Amino acid sequence: MTCSVRTVAVLGTGTMGAPIARKLLRAGFDVLVWNRTPVEAAGLVAAGAHQVSSIAAAASAADVLITTLADGAAVEQVMTRPGGALSALAPGAIWIQMSTVGLEYCARLAYLAIRNNILFIDAPVVGSSGPAGAGELLIPASGVRPVRPLVEPIFRALGQRTLWLERIGDGSRLGIALSNWLSLMVEGMAETLTLSAAFGIDPQQLLNAVAGGPLASE
Structure with missing residues (x-):
């Protein structure tokens, strides 16, 4: 497990992913971005983000991976496809799942993480793109305690308040x-x-x- 977080990869730069990536840039993180439609990440590149050509490239270079995609199926697909994130994340890597995926997909994604020895944080954001860009999100989060201090700087940059819960999936609940x-x-x-x-x-x-x-x- 990394002792500090400097590089964050954001998979998905849509309605929520783009303002999240911008806020992380303003907070001083090195931000890697990947989007299914690369041109949509151009504004983030102009703001200082590094656009990567593949999911695996983002996953292998980051201290923390964040998924901000449309739904559970999209998250599962980018994680498990050939050349997907799970093929490149090192054992003990941190994955923050910030998409709204529902309880069934949350359980499926958490299982994928456990099976691949990935540290999973369930943290679907509560708020719209405006609060995301202003760093005023409410973040209900659940994940193993040793990881929490490592991801707190990320959550402080993105949210007005983080509510830590005990069970994986309680963030989504x-x-x-x-x-x-x-x-x-x-x-x-x-x-x-x-x-x-x-x-x-x-x-x-x-x-x-x-x-x-x-x-x-x-």
């Missing part, structure tokens, strides 16, 4: 629960604003009444 909570909040706010308008009350007046008072969400 909490992420799903938080997403459900957020959906209910948004739906409830929309319904309340509609009700306010039906009563002939300016929705802005409702927002003003809630803001900063005992009814405001913390």
Whole structure:
């Protein structure tokens, strides 16, 4: 296991991967990027990232590998395909899985890591590209304790708060629960604003009444 982290490889530079890579660059990490469509990583290269030609090249050169891909199937594919990341990661390497993949794929990916002697961190981010670029993500994370101090500098660069959980997969479980909570909040706010308008009350007046008072969400 590496004693410090300097080089981070980000596989997937889409909606979340690109701002994550940019934030790591600003924090002083050496960042390697790979994307299925190479041209989409051009902006990151201009910002100082090193674009690699293959998944294996990224995996073999990095202290930490981060996957930020569309779904579980995409993550599994880049890890297991011929020339994929698992073929190049050294035993004891650190893999931070930050995609939203669901519980079934989280278990499958964790098993792949264990089978290949890779240290797996389940850390699906809670937040959109805006908070990612600002370093304001909430990161529910689970993984073996000895690895946590090594990846904390990465999480500090990316997130406003990291919530460490004990069981592998609990990061994904909490992420799903938080997403459900957020959906209910948004739906409830929309319904309340509609009700306010039906009563002939300016929705802005409702927002003003809630803001900063005992009814405001913390």
